[in-house]
Amino acid sequence: MQNPYLPREAEIVERIQEAPTIFTLKLRFTDPAAQPGYAYVPGQFNMIYLYGIGEVAISIVSDPDETETLDHTIRAVGRVTRALSRLKPGDRIGVRGPYGRGWPLLEAQGKDVALITGGLGCAPLVSVIRYIVARRERFRRLLIMQGVKRSDDLIWHEQYQRWRQLPDTEVLLAAEVAEPGWTWHEGLVTALFDRAEIDPGQTIVFLCGPEPMMRASIYELGQRGVADEDIWLSMERNMHCGLGHCGHCMIGAPFVCRNGPVFPYPELKALLGKKGF
């Protein structure tokens, strides 16, 4: 019987410092046979193992058609991620996955797609933006709303500038604390709803960020007539196994690792924002 807990060795091909605490690791399996059979969709995650320390769940940000490397953008905030931030090209780690349910990109085809993120990085959605931009003709309007705490926290500036030049694409950024030179909105990401064009019934919304920000966004979307079932969100919880066995990531009945991390809002509505779940 196969051991589903066993990682495979991967090598760090490149390490990119995105912001003071955010970095991207481009990985390649050391066994060349492992890469071709490895299929994933944006929004899914891997368990990344740092030798002697442990595993952590990290979402995959590379394009699923990219077969050369497997990219993970990581924020150094915990025991494992801080240690991962010190790795360099050539270093080896362990990878197992992909796990969970990704973003409903097939369902989004032919629709307006609104991507709303808050906080640092929000890698799970940047991979979706890149995915859509690379297949622009399959989707209708693209609305990107990103909020950060401090304007200096915004990563991938150039990409946002590039994306806003694309046809049928609207980019709206907000920073709660704006440094000199910030040309976007100063305030919360939810304030951007008054400027955004959202066509309810035609739009599918992907949310990623701190839960209060997602809840505030869901409220604003509801005010604009967007149906609950057109709203999807990516959740984060403690994960040890990634397989739906260990019990740490449950929000009521759903296991975030197995039934999520991407959920249609109705599946979480009863418990979202309820302290302790």
Next chain:
Amino acid sequence: MAEPSHYLPRSEFPRLLSVLASAGYRCVGPRVRDGAVVYEPISGVEDLPKGVHDRQVPGQYQLEQTAEPRFFAWANGPQALRPLTFAGRDKLWSAERKPDGSIDFKSDPPEAEPVAVIGARACDLAALYVYDRHFMQSAYPDPWYTARRQKLFLIAVHCTHPSLNCFCASTGDGPRASYGYDLALSELDDGFLIEARSEKGERILAALPVREASAEQIETADREIEDAGRRQVKGLPSRNLKDVLFARLDHPRWNEVAQRCLSCTNCTLVCPTCFCHSENDVASLDGSRSEHYREWDSCFTQRHSYIHGITIRPDTRTRYRQWLTHKVGSWHDQFGRSGCVGCGRCITWCPVGIDITEELAAICR
């Protein structure tokens, strides 16, 4: 269903152990250790808790020795089948770092020997059904659980001595074992009624010096089991409490029980359906090797819900509520039944005697 029952006189009971041993099984059964009935390897009937009764009330467990002949005249001890299938600690894999910096991942295939468990109770067989679904019928079957589980030969003993904390009759799981076993025994003073439920069980039964049970023996055994259900004094308000519990997440009783609960994790460690576990790395001192273990965990710990700076359940109120709303609430969505089998262990082994049936009655009233 059951064959017409066979009867094995008490004097021939040792034959069951020797037949199991010659069929290649290591026998595990109840015995008294440190003042409790525990399931450990037994070498003969003299190891069984003959004449032992137990007294269980909230927060208390005591054994009493009598001169009575029976081996199974007690309710359950702190644990039974759980550690035999879902072990407290398993090494999932190990990693070795080579001088060139590469990492060699190694997985030792789980080894399990055939084990015959004598004295499985209906509550514990119901719990095993849940574990089977969780660990084996997963998209990622667990190799350690599966290896041990597939080597188990289960001999149920229908329960005739429920404790004051037992409530399997109200959950529908006992006191009669109705599935999940190879052989089932009804204990009478002078012997056992024995019934096979699987081919493996038939083979063992065929090697035993049984004779046909009398109608009177069958009637006595049935009556004792039925009485055991009727004697139970505790019960759950209903078999599915999901909707009522999730509608009462702000009930004042959650605060009240949190004042008594020590968050000690005992209830989750004796519960035969709790499956939470953590994965931990243990690195060698010279750094050349690291082993990756899975260990029992509990939703009552601070670390259980910790994620980079945030603890989702920072206090006892939210942890107790998580345990109970999961166990008898969201469990229905995950497994198609409640996670409570009515064994009463969480009541007995709670150091402050919190009673799940009382808490549920107060919240659901």
